[in-house]
Amino acid sequence: MDAADLDYRVRTQSGCIPPHLVSRLLELGHAEAVGYWAGHGEWFCAREWARLLGEQELRVEALEILAPYLASGWWTATRTTAELLESWGRADEAIALTRSRMEAGHPSALEFCARLLARHGRSDEAFTLLRPHIDDGTLAEALVDVAAGACRDEEAAALLAARIPDGHRCDTPWCCHGLDSDTAIGLLAVIRERQGRTDEATALLRTRNGTSVNGRDQLADLLARHDRTGELRAYAATEVLGHGARRLAELLEERGDVEGAIAVYRRAGRSSVCRGTMTVHLAQLLARHGRGDEAIEVLRALAGGADDWILHVLCTLCADAGRPEDGLAHLDALKARRGEEEWDLFWIRLPLLAACDRVDEAVERARAHPEGGTSYAAPHIAELLAGAGRTEEAVAVLRPHASANSHELAGYLIDLGRVAEAVAVLRQDESRPPQPSTTAWSAEPPF
Numbered sequence: 001m002d003a004a005d006l007d008y009r010v011r012t013q014s015g016c017i018p019p020h021l022v023s024r025l026l027e028l029g030h031a032e033a034v035g036y037w038a039g040h041g042e043w044f045c046a047r048e049w050a051r052l053l054g055e056q057e058l059r060v061e062a063l064e065i066l067a068p069y070l071a072s073g074w075w076t077a078t079r080t081t082a083e084l085l086e087s088w089g090r091a092d093e094a095i096a097l098t099r100s101r102m103e104a105g106h107p108s109a110l111e112f113c114a115r116l117l118a119r120h121g122r123s124d125e126a127f128t129l130l131r132p133h134i135d136d137g138t139l140a141e142a143l144v145d146v147a148a149g150a151c152r153d154e155e156a157a158a159l160l161a162a163r164i165p166d167g168h169r170c171d172t173p174w175c176c177h178g179l180d181s182d183t184a185i186g187l188l189a190v191i192r193e194r195q196g197r198t199d200e201a202t203a204l205l206r207t208r209n210g211t212s213v214n215g216r217d218q219l220a221d222l223l224a225r226h227d228r229t230g231e232l233r234a235y236a237a238t239e240v241l242g243h244g245a246r247r248l249a250e251l252l253e254e255r256g257d258v259e260g261a262i263a264v265y266r267r268a269g270r271s272s273v274c275r276g277t278m279t280v281h282l283a284q285l286l287a288r289h290g291r292g293d294e295a296i297e298v299l300r301a302l303a304g305g306a307d308d309w310i311l312h313v314l315c316t317l318c319a320d321a322g323r324p325e326d327g328l329a330h331l332d333a334l335k336a337r338r339g340e341e342e343w344d345l346f347w348i349r350l351p352l353l354a355a356c357d358r359v360d361e362a363v364e365r366a367r368a369h370p371e372g373g374t375s376y377a378a379p380h381i382a383e384l385l386a387g388a389g390r391t392e393e394a395v396a397v398l399r400p401h402a403s404a405n406s407h408e409l410a411g412y413l414i415d416l417g418r419v420a421e422a423v424a425v426l427r428q429d430e431s432r433p434p435q436p437s438t439t440a441w442s443a444e445p446p447f
Contacts, residue, residue: 001041009077010043015429018407019044019424024414033419038065047080052082075101075108082116091120111142123149127156133160135178144187146150153191160188182208187219199227210242221246236264242272246281258289276302280313292321300330308344315348324355343371347380359388376402384406391415403429 009016017025017037017264022044025034034336038049046065053062065356069077075380078101085094085359095116100108105215114126122376126142127150133139140160147156163184184209192201204210205219212218216241224247232251236244245268249261265282272278279302309333318327331349335341344368353362366372366381376435377403382394391412398409 001068001072003072006043006074015427017042017044017426020431030419059088075106079112111139114142118146118149127152137179140179140187144190148194153195157188157191160184180230193222212241217243217247220244225252240273242268242274242278255347276310287317311348315352319352319355324352327352327369343377348382350380354384354387359384375401379405379408386412
């Protein structure tokens with residue numbers, strides 16, 4: 001097996017049986033097929049088959065399934081094998097395996113090996129391995145995580161403090177070489193909070209250029225964990241992205257103060273630069289508490305000129321509330337105002353029509369749409385047909401567009417029991433990893 005080819009196919013989930021279809025094969029009683037393909041280059045089959053063998057105490061057989069993948073030197077196979085060994089109580093073997101990859105210089109092995117060591121009482125050793133790599137953000141985070149078990153919090157804190165320059169805060173992740181100051185501050189705050197020095201952690205986070213990453217705000221989360229509701233309210237009132245308001249609303253909802261959470265979202269919807277997101281959070285909160293009609297009205301007021309994703313949420317709420325006709329009426333009004341309905345908007349109405357027992361009409365209208373014959377329209381039409389128990393017709397719709405919709409087509413074939421045909425569809429993509437460029441890097445066109 002070739003590690004680069006394996007990695008490419010697994011990362012892109014192309015030319016292989018993807019994990020959700022492996023699960024479907026097993027659910028529908030096709031374990032024999034999964035076992036066969038596990039030994040014939042299908043990684044996701046091999047991973048699941050090895051797990052199942054391990055659960056049956058057939059651990060030698062499980063490792064034999066993974067052995068060809070492991071022999072290629074592919075890191076994903078190494079990690080999976082190590083995780084299995086650890087789950088079987090064979091941590092020393094898992095450590096030895098990952099250490100060999102680490103010593104061979106694999107970039108992902110160091111963090112995994114260090115965390116594995118820490119989980120098994122060897123935090124000091126893990127800290128020592130990670131210490132020279134403090135300028136790597138991922139490894140610095142791992143260092144902070146293992147420092148407590150190694151009783152070396154202060155040493156980690158000193159390393160981080162040395163990377164926070166006085167009077168300077170990075171305004172982009174690319175501002176400074178090595179560990180950027182915002183990341184260093186955030187990690188140092190983790191240590192201070194862990195030590196019970198919450199005031200210091202809070203003060204540190206207030207010096208950051210930004211405390212939000214992937215929709216979560218570290219300062220807001222810290223204030224919520226320590227029940228500092230007053231400070232969180234004050235912070236939410238000034239934090240323009242709305243992440244602080246969201247955390248405050250979550251905290252209030254957890255305490256049973258639903259009205260308070262609603263009020264927070266309403267205020268944030270008026271002041272946040274992310275008005276649409278705050279309004280959707282409000283609608284979802286209302287729906288969670290049995291107030292679906294209010295949720296729909298909240299979104300209806302916003303969705304007139306809104307982004308497509310907000311229309312999706314509105315129509316989903318209408319369907320969930322048993323009001324698909326209202327969703328269709330809103331889409332009809334929007335179409336009348338705009339004068340046209342691209343497929344990105346048109347397909348939102350298809351599940352609503354189906355919910356009104358108008359599947360035939362939905363299929364007919366979809367096929368008549370100017371984009372109804374495209375590869376991106378086919379899976380929506382197929383889903384309508386399959387949902388009505390017309391899976392053979394769904395397959396027929398997808399067949400001309402198999403290369404663009406191989407996962408969907410294969411899924412329906414599996415539902416029909418045509419496993420060999422499904423696998424053939426999935427494996428027809430013979431794309432390979434792109435070759436590395438031989439030209440010098442340039443910041444000037446042509447690139």
